[in-house]
Amino acid sequence: MLNFIDTVGEAVAGIKDGSTVMIGGFGNAGQPFELIDALMDCGAKDLTVVNNNAGQGDQGLALLIKEGRVRKMICSFPRQSDSWHFDAKFHAGEIELELVPQGNLAERIRAAGAGIGGFFTPTGYGTTLAEGKETRIIDGRGQVFETPIHADVALIKALKADGKGNLVYRKTARNFGPIMAAAAKHTIVQVSEIVPTGSLDPENVVTPGIYVNSVVRVGGSSAEQVA
Amino acid sequence: MSTQTSIQTSEKPLGRDELAQLVARDIVPGSFVNLGIGQPTLVSNYLTEEQNITLHTENGMLGMGPAAEGEEIDGDLINAGKIPVTELPGASYFHHADSFAIMRGGHLDICVLGAFQVSATGDLANWHTGAPDAIPAVGGAMDLATGAKDVFVMMTLLTREGVSKLVEQCTYPLTGVGCVTRVYTDKAVFLTGPDGVTVRETFGCTFEEIQELVPLPLKKAE
Numbered sequence: 269m270l271n272f273i274d275t276v277g278e279a280v281a282g283i284k285d286g287s288t289v290m291i292g293g294f295g296n297a298g299q300p301f302e303l304i305d306a307l308m309d310c311g312a313k314d315l316t317v318v319n320n321n322a323g324q325g326d327q328g329l330a331l332l333i334k335e336g337r338v339r340k341m342i343c344s345f346p347r348q349s350d351s352w353h354f355d356a357k358f359h360a361g362e363i364e365l366e367l368v369p370q371g372n373l374a375e376r377i378r379a380a381g382a383g384i385g386g387f388f389t390p391t392g393y394g395t396t397l398a399e400g401k402e403t404r405i406i407d408g409r410g411q412v413f414e415t416p417i418h419a420d421v422a423l424i425k426a427l428k429a430d431g432k433g434n435l436v437y438r439k440t441a442r443n444f445g446p447i448m449a450a451a452a453k454h455t456i457v458q459v460s461e462i463v464p465t466g467s468l469d470p471e472n473v474v475t476p477g478i479y480v481n482s483v484v485r486v487g488g489s490s491a492e493q494v495a
Numbered sequence: 496m497s498t499q500t501s502i503q504t505s506e507k508p509l510g511r512d513e514l515a516q517l518v519a520r521d522i523v524p525g526s527f528v529n530l531g532i533g534q535p536t537l538v539s540n541y542l543t544e545e546q547n548i549t550l551h552t553e554n555g556m557l558g559m560g561p562a563a564e565g566e567e568i569d570g571d572l573i574n575a576g577k578i579p580v581t582e583l584p585g586a587s588y589f590h591h592a593d594s595f596a597i598m599r600g601g602h603l604d605i606c607v608l609g610a611f612q613v614s615a616t617g618d619l620a621n622w623h624t625g626a627p628d629a630i631p632a633v634g635g636a637m638d639l640a641t642g643a644k645d646v647f648v649m650m651t652l653l654t655r656e657g658v659s660k661l662v663e664q665c666t667y668p669l670t671g672v673g674c675v676t677r678v679y680t681d682k683a684v685f686l687t688g689p690d691g692v693t694v695r696e697t698f699g700c701t702f703e704e705i706q707e708l709v710p711l712p713l714k715k716a717e
Binding site: 294295296297298320344345346347348354355358359365367368369370371372373374375377378389390391392393394395396397410437438439440441442443444445446447474 | 552553554555556569570571572573574577582588589590591592594595596598599618623628629630631632633634635636637638641642668669670671672
């Protein structure tokens with residue numbers, strides 16, 4: 269069921285304590301800042317968050333971590349020059365980290381959306397990140413069994429949605445959006461523009477509306493949101 | 496200086512830019528290439544139009560152009576190092592799972608990475624020092640190392656303490672097993688593979704001097 273919602277606050281109101289929340293974005297590109305701020309305001313806690321990083325600076329996901337609302341991070345690259353809030357929580361032992369190679373993170377998310385029960389991949393074979401995981405030699409190559417990552421909710425950012433919830437993105441801000449939209453039970457999208465049904469070329473739709481549950485328009489074009 | 500059998504091709508060790516220039520020259524025309532964060536990024540400065548190289552960035556783009564400046568800067572168009580970049584004619588965008596399928600699926604010809612250590616059999620260590628208080632962060636390093644057809648490493652041959660980073664066995668946590676095919680350093684270029692390590696050329700020193708520095712048996716290129 270697709271809903272067009274007026275405010276980001278209403279869009280995230282149903283997110284419960286203990287939820288697994290996927291958050292799109294790579295760096296600031298594609299990060300749904302307004303939805304993350306709304307998640308902050310709605311008070312949900314004890315969250316497991318899936319994102320490529322673990323927050324930067326003093327905004328978005330970093331603040332959610334600072335306020336102790338995130339129990340566990342599933343990500344590929346938590347350590348950055350400005351990831352001080354994650355660093356502090358991690359060193360204090362107040363946040364759990366599941367570190368996943370970036371391609372495995374993406375494929376595990378994709379697998380969830382595609383109904384795949386797991387897959388073997390050469391990435392990580394022979395490394396500490398494969399410890400405790402099932403391995404096999406396939407076609408002469410060592411491979412590691414990886415399982416899907418499902419989520420209760422995905423918060424993503426797209427450029428435009430039409431009346432059917434079909435989405436198009438902008439440049440490298442696409443990143444995790446399409447796969448997270450498919451992997452979550454409930455996908456909330458913030459867009460810069462809602463356009464009439466029929467005005468997106470069906471050949472160019474990136475995320476079909478079937479994966480989208482809630483759409484909220486957030487002011488300004490994404491090109492203006494240069495961090 | 497150079498004799499028939501010498502593989503010394505430069506009077507002095509190579510600087511970072513000279514090394515980047517050499518890597519760029521060695522990339523086969525028409526290749527699809529991913530340049531890692533840091534020193535490998537310098538390689539893009541020396542790729543020529545005639546080489547017709549397509550650059551991949553793992554956050555979802557083929558046909559990446561040079562770093563963006565001034566008016567060109569667009570927050571939605573960044574590379575894997577989160578630096579604003581530009582797009583070239585013929586560029587394409589795709590989501591993260593497709594982007595890593597491009598690597599894992601063996602479609603990428605070359606990736607160029609930095610390293611802490613490379614072993615005699617081409618094991619790579621470049622993601623974690625193993626220090627107990629360090630926050631581990633892997634990003635796309637393991638995917639790149641295992642996915643590209645050729646993995647070139649760019650690094651200084653020696654640590655600041657003067658210890659060889661080309662080693663019999665890595666002591667740092669591994670990024671990938673047997674994945675590195677070439678190691679470009681300030682003092683020499685090494686080819687790694689199942690038959691051991693071959694020195695292709697040396698810079699500012701002889702093959703014998705390189706052998707003194709590196710604690711594993713080296714072969715001299717014919």
